[in-house]
Amino acid sequence: MxxxxxxxxxxxxxxxxxxxxxxxxxxxxxxxxxxxxxxxxxxxxxxxxxxxxxxxxxxxxxxxxxxxxxxxxxxxxxxxxxxxxxxxxxxxxxxxxxxxxxxxxxxxxxxxxxxxxxxxxxxxxxxxxxxxxxxxxxxxxxxxxxxxxxxxxxxxxxxxxxxxxxxxxxxxxxxxxxxxxxxxxxxxxxxxxxxxxxxxxxxxxxxxxxxxxxxxxxxxxxxxxxxxxxxxxxxxxxxxxxxxxxxxxxxxxxxxxxxxxxxxxxxxxxxxxxxxxxxxxxxxADSMEEALARREELMRLSPTPVHARLRHLSALVGARIPADRLHAQLSASERSSLRPAPFQLHAEKAVRLLTEGHTPYEVLLRGVTDFHTTFLGxxxxxxxxxxxxxxxxxxxxxxxxxxxxxxxxxxxxxxxxxxxxxxxxxxxxxxxxxxxxxxGAPRQYGRDVNPAPEPEIAVGASDQ
Missing domain, CATH: 3.20.20.30 (Luciferase-like domain)
Structure with a gap:
């Protein structure tokens, strides 16, 4: 460590x-x-x-x-x-x-x-x-x-x-x-x-x-x-x-x-x-419920349509989630078939949330299609x-x-x-x-550090 x-x-x-x-x-x-x-x-x-x-x-x-x-x-x-x-x-x-x-x-x-x-x-x-x-x-x-x-x-x-x-x-x-x-x-x-x-x-x-x-x-x-x-x-x-x-x-x-x-x-x-x-x-927000309500309003105002986010979520979990299931829990068999897409941000989190019983819409509110980690609540x-x-x-x-x-x-x-x-x-x-x-970084002025491994650059007489 x-x-x-x-x-x-x-x-x-x-x-x-x-x-x-x-x-x-x-x-x-x-x-x-x-x-x-x-x-x-x-x-x-x-x-x-x-x-x-x-x-x-x-x-x-x-x-x-x-x-x-x-x-x-x-x-x-x-x-x-x-x-x-x-x-x-x-x-x-x-x-x-x-x-x-x-x-x-x-x-x-x-x-x-x-x-x-x-x-x-x-x-x-x-x-x-x-x-x-x-x-x-x-x-x-x-x-x-x-x-x-x-x-x-x-x-x-x-x-x-x-x-x-x-x-x-x-x-x-x-x-x-x-x-x-x-x-x-x-x-x-x-x-x-x-x-x-x-x-x-x-x-x-x-x-x-x-x-x-x-x-x-x-x-x-x-x-x-x-x-x-x-x-x-x-x-x-x-x-x-x-x-x-x-x-x-x-x-x-x-x-x-x-x-x-x-x-x-x-x-x-x-x-x-x-x-x-x-x-x-x-x-x-003051509670998770209020945070989710705020995110729901932001999603309503967003120019990115919900169906586009749902397609992204489907790709993350390796299953096609139809639009008419947006607000419904996935069935037990559907949940068991979910697989996180490799090398995709938040894929494992998306699978976990759906498996726990959250609806696709609730999962989207929690930011799984965002680039960074989302902290809310x-x-x-x-x-x-x-x-x-x-x-x-x-x-x-x-x-x-x-x-x-x-x-x-x-x-x-x-x-x-x-x-x-x-x-x-x-x-x-x-x-x-x-x-x-x-x-807490060490003081540095000019090139008074160990040389980088590549590439070498030509050095003049007054190189620091």
């Missing part, structure tokens, strides 16, 4: 780290229509600021801002699933918060290392050291078309990602940590001998540098990784301080943790330096599920995505968080002022 999943040596209990994916309407596709929701949230900076401030009042350690630089929804009835732009949103949010971190997504496929290094380090400096970078390789044709490029094969995308991250980190360190002087009497702004080009080039990307930006209080942004597969594990093990997992239960969470630990060791890093997060959709019931996963070493924390941000985020921070705090599972207040401090 790695040290991120055990009690500390001094006997204190470890506590979970919580992020919030809330810089949009909510995880429910009907969230933008929910009573009380500001329909202009997508482009309303005041709402962004209040949402971030609410997460900070709940002592959450970071906001997670996903990205999808293409239109993928039919916007006739569906809300955009991503923010208007991660850099723009983060730039506004940092001026309305003081402690919470902001992890924002930037692609290593359709960007230049210098641009990403410059923008994120500038945000990190201006925020007092609260920025993280979710480094992703992008494979969707619609996004590639927006940048006028074809989709590269997986091997190429990840080879470029290794070079890209190393170049960004080298650029972050190209301004020496003690170079800034601001000596007005002597007329010395900085020690120019400590601000040096990096002169790095690989097969896919290159940069001369240096960046004209001094370090933040945390040195430089921390890295996040999201995605699956062996190549993604190598990226995470080599560079990440946080991993946004696709795990949905104890079994898949533990498996991801073991794979991540091995990848960290292979990269010469300590496994305990990487936090694993499970995504979680939440519906908080009273604050105590939600805290119970989080505690079980956390104490079973399935994750080090959660990225919370309320069904509707406007009232769902306050319900989580004002009702669920106090339960977690009373149980000693979540901190009572911020212990640090930087995102690196929130994670």
């Amino acid at each position: 790695n040290s991120t999943t055990t009690a500390a040596d001094d006997g204190t209990r470890r506590s979970m780290v919580l992020g919030a994916q809330v810089m949009n309407y909510g995880s429910a596709d009907a969230a933008w229509r929910w009573p009380g929701t500001n329909p202009r949230t997508y482009f309303d900076p005041d709402t962004w600021a209040e949402t971030a401030a609410q997460a900070e009042r709940g002592k959450m350690q970071f906001l997670f801002i996903a990205d999808h630089p293409a239109v993928r929804e039919d916007l006739t009835h569906h809300k955009p699933s991503a923010t208007i732009d991660p850099i723009v949103v983060a730039g506004h949010v940092i001026s309305h918060t003081s402690r919470i971190g902001i992890v924002l997504t930037q692609s290593t496929t359709f960007n230049f290392p210098y641009t990403v290094a410059r923008q994120l380090k500038a945000l990190d400096l201006l925020s007092g050291g609260r920025i993280g970078w979710n480094a992703v390789t992008t494979q969707e044709p619609a996004i590639a078309a927006n940048f006028g490029s074809p989709v590269a094969d997986r091997t190429t995308r990840y080879a470029r990602a290794h070079e890209f991250v190393q170049l960004v980190q080298a650029l972050w360190g190209s301004w020496g940590p003690d170079a800034l002087k601001l000596d007005t009497d002597a007329g010395v702004f900085a020690d120019a001998t400590e601000i040096r080009p990096i002169d790095l080039a690989g097969r896919h990307v290159a940069s001369r540098g240096p960046l004209p930006i001094p370090p933040s209080p945390q040195g430089q942004p921390i890295l996040f990784q999201a995605g699956g597969g062996a190549e993604a594990l190598t990226i995470a093990g080599s560079y990440a301080s946080g991993v946004y997992s696709m795990a949905t239960d104890i079994q898949t969470g533990r498996a991801h943790r073991l794979d991540l630990d091995e990848a960290a060791v292979q990269a010469g890093r300590a496994p305990e330096d990487i936090r694993l997060f499970m995504g979680a959709f939440t519906t908080v 009273s604050p105590e019931e939600i805290a119970d599920e989080m505690q079980e996963l956390f104490e079973a070493d399935a994750c080090d924390g959660f990225v919370i995505a309320p069904d509707v941000v406007g009232d769902g985020l306050p319900a989580f921070t004002d009702k669920v968080v106090p339960v977690l705090q009373r149980r000693g599972l979540f901190h009572a207040d911020y212990e640090a002022s930087t995102l690196r401090g929130h994670f």
